[in-house]
Amino acid sequence: MSEVKEKAMLAKQAAQSMGNLSTQQKNDALLLMADALVAEQESIIQANKLDLKRGEESGIGASLLDRLALNEQRIAAMAEGLKQVIELPDPIGDKLETFSRPNGLLVEKIRVPLGVIGIIYEARPNVTVDAAALCLKTGNAVVLRGGSSALNSNERIVEVLHSALSQSAIPVNALQLILSPDRSSVDEMLKLNGLIDVLIPRGGHSLIQNVVKNATVPVIETGAGICHTFIDQSAIHEMAVQIALNAKVQRPSVCNSMETLLVHEAYAAQHLASLADAFSQANVELRGEEKAKALVPYMKDASSEDWDTEYGDYILSVKVVSNLDEAMDHIRQHGTMHSECIVTEDAANASRFLQEVDAAAVYHNASTRFTDGFEFGFGAEIGISTQKLHARGPMGLPALTTTKFRVYGSGQIR
Structure with a gap:
């Protein structure tokens, strides 16, 4: 036997x-x-x-x-x-x-x-x-x-x-x-x-x-954790930096860490360069698409595979989007229904994001690193379910x- x-x-x-x-x-x-x-x-x-x-x-x-x-x-x-x-x-x-x-x-x-x-x-x-x-x-x-x-x-x-x-x-x-x-x-x-x-x-x-x-x-x-943070046009810059850095850097090897940063084009025009510098100082390798690289030339090129990769490492994909709908469309195509975040002061956009994004946990102005049994008050967790039957989330x-x-x-x- x-x-x-x-x-x-x-x-x-x-x-x-x-x-x-x-x-x-x-x-x-x-x-x-x-x-x-x-x-x-x-x-x-x-x-x-x-x-x-x-x-x-x-x-x-x-x-x-x-x-x-x-x-x-x-x-x-x-x-x-x-x-x-x-x-x-x-x-x-x-x-x-x-x-x-x-x-x-x-x-x-x-x-x-x-x-x-x-x-x-x-x-x-x-x-x-x-x-x-x-x-x-x-x-x-x-x-x-x-x-x-x-x-x-x-x-x-x-x-x-x-x-x-x-x-x-x-x-x-x-x-x-x-x-x-x-x-x-x-x-x-x-x-x-x-x-x-x-x-x-x-x-x-x-x-x-x-x-x-x-x-x-x-x-x-x-499920695997390809988690996104979307920084909206109205986001408070200092808050956005803290949330994004925490989501990526605090412990990049775990499933609730951020793998892709989505940035509204208006916010990006003002703040993406300084945000990218903060990530670089934290030893995070940035991989961006055309719009992101135009604002931060030292980013590496993001390939089509990057959007579907759970790095579990100090690597971050960055995409500049024109609005909330484009951000949510990207999450629908590449997310794993684990944890998604919007950083915004726009109550209507926050409400839409929380309602329309299909994930086990959705966040407004808080790091995805909180998707955890201890943090939710459950004690130790057996895992984070990304399916919809029997159990979902921590x-x-x-x-x-x-x-x-x-x-x-x-x-x-x-």
Whole structure:
């Protein structure tokens, strides 16, 4: 039997008892996990150093190495994320509806766990902890398949979490990590109907599309983040600079960072040169089309592929547009329905943008970097869904549940 199938079967078995756990039992387990991460931080950092060394030797870029790296502060943040999940309301058992039928049947609609969730993700080992926290809090078992670049880090983290779970009411087998780095292990997960109830991919466009196109198990798609910021004619310059720089520079490797800057031609005529200088001082490479380059000649030429590229790096595409409609048309053609922003003092334009732009999160005068479970008050997130069915946007605890109808009768037949 393959590693993938064996671990999925163990998770399936563990899931049968997960829905019976009390909120207190689950919270106690999460606290043990948080404390264990801090207690074992040195061994986790040492395992992470092996991954970083291998990544440097294989030529991984600086932004990807940043996603991979762990230190005391990041491990403390992972532990704090677990504690924040403890404080969040447990959705399992929530009664969403209660109603009576004319024949006397009493119907309740309640939240229940999804069952076994498969998470396929790439370089960020903090996802291992986030996924475990959210899945276990909602009474789900989870099968994790992280990227090979973080294999040592993920293995050590799960060993630490297993040690904590062994002292709790949650079965250790409710948390599984696939250790095989072979691509076939992903392909096998995609077809494990009956063992895995839903798949959630987290990562770049190619990983997500492979899962979406080839899985027979249901998928919640977390999309790539080609996010735009549109600076309108009426934007306050100082605010626009701060928002645009934050959206690109604060952490360019993540999916809610800006990849394309759209600038109204009237604003561009006055301010694009100084805005471009601010980006250059922040070591951002600018790629512009003809109008943008006319105002900032040192920009590199933007190719047609640039508008559809999630750089995850200090690279930014820049386009000058004539009005709001042209900006929204560009977003419709090239956006990934993740996060989009307008910087404007024009209330009508802001209203139109928020209403007409189709994305999981739309912003007026705020950075797209806020599309995040922590920032929205959900605690750690499982991902940011860009699809429209089951969940959309940052997925917190309720997104990892489904519903069940409980029907109470007194002998009714149809």
